[in-house]
Amino acid sequence: xxxxxxxxxxxxxxxxxxxxxxxxxxxxxxxxxxxxxxxxxxxxxxxxxxxxxxxxxxxxxxxxxxxxxxxxxxxxxxxxxxxxxxxxxxxxxxxxxxxxxxxxxxxxxxxxxxxxxxxxxxxxxxxxxxxxxxx
Amino acid sequence: xxxxxxxxxxxxxxxxxxxxxxxxxxxxxxxxxxxxxxxxxxxxxxxxxxxxxxxxxxxxxxxxxxxxxxxxxxxxxxxxxxxxxxxxxxxxxxxxxxxxxxxxxxxxxxxxxxxxxxxxxxxxxxxxxxxxxxxxx
Numbered sequence: 001x002x003x004x005x006x007x008x009x010x011x012x013x014x015x016x017x018x019x020x021x022x023x024x025x026x027x028x029x030x031x032x033x034x035x036x037x038x039x040x041x042x043x044x045x046x047x048x049x050x051x052x053x054x055x056x057x058x059x060x061x062x063x064x065x066x067x068x069x070x071x072x073x074x075x076x077x078x079x080x081x082x083x084x085x086x087x088x089x090x091x092x093x094x095x096x097x098x099x100x101x102x103x104x105x106x107x108x109x110x111x112x113x114x115x116x117x118x119x120x121x122x123x124x125x126x127x128x129x130x131x132x133x134x135x
Numbered sequence: 136x137x138x139x140x141x142x143x144x145x146x147x148x149x150x151x152x153x154x155x156x157x158x159x160x161x162x163x164x165x166x167x168x169x170x171x172x173x174x175x176x177x178x179x180x181x182x183x184x185x186x187x188x189x190x191x192x193x194x195x196x197x198x199x200x201x202x203x204x205x206x207x208x209x210x211x212x213x214x215x216x217x218x219x220x221x222x223x224x225x226x227x228x229x230x231x232x233x234x235x236x237x238x239x240x241x242x243x244x245x246x247x248x249x250x251x252x253x254x255x256x257x258x259x260x261x262x263x264x265x266x267x268x269x270x271x272x
Binding site: 014054 | 165168180182214
């Protein structure tokens with residue numbers, strides 16, 4: 001697939017980020033932070049319930065890129081987490097090519113990323129640089 | 136004290152084991168590429184480095200001497216210099232590369248930027264991650 005400035009990558013719609021997924025991620029990361037698994041601990045931080053790891057947001061943004069251009073093409077990704085993700089949230093990624101410059105083996109594309117939840121709240125924002133080989 | 140710019144933590148070994156990558160993909164419920172399998176030799180999903188392996192090298196709250204009740208992860212920028220494959224043995228070395236303080240509406244905030252190098256056994260730096268963590272006072 002040869003991407004041009006203005007092209008939108010296929011949207012990724014996540015499964016609901018339920019408490020079981022959050023628990024899987026906590027175990028995978030060896031994360032001792034109880035804000036992800038105990039509501040009473042989350043309340044101490046002023047939260048209405050446990051929250052998902054920011055890694056979910058950054059990872060779904062990364063997956064939107066890698067599913068479109070292949071994992072080998074990804075050179076750089078930056079994602080800032082901008083709002084909490086609560087159990088049951090469903091996220092959508094939006095990725096659009098905003099830049100394209102020539103490099104020795106093809107082109108380096110800049111992609112702007114946004115991740116929003118089911119209420120339209122932006123939970124993540126960032127950019128990616130991917131290499132597209134010469135056609 | 137540990138929270139000073141330039142403080143480099145000791146490198147720790149991290150083996151990219153297939154079960155760990157599989158767990159990560161399972162938690163997300165979205166494959167990094169269609170039909171992805173976390174088998175030895177498979178490319179590791181780019182998102183795997185966004186904070187997961189900083190934890191593998193030791194919980195970030197402990198590294199930064201932060202109180203986990205008041206700490207929030209703000210995001211990462213990751214540079215992929217060479218492909219990393221399931222089965223690779225890496226050395227993970229975090230360094231504090233930025234500390235700033237700000238008074239905002241949520242109170243006093245301390246921002247710490249951690250730059251983590253992931254190095255192959257032959258010394259090649261394969262991934263560099265810059266992550267931001269914020270503690271509220």
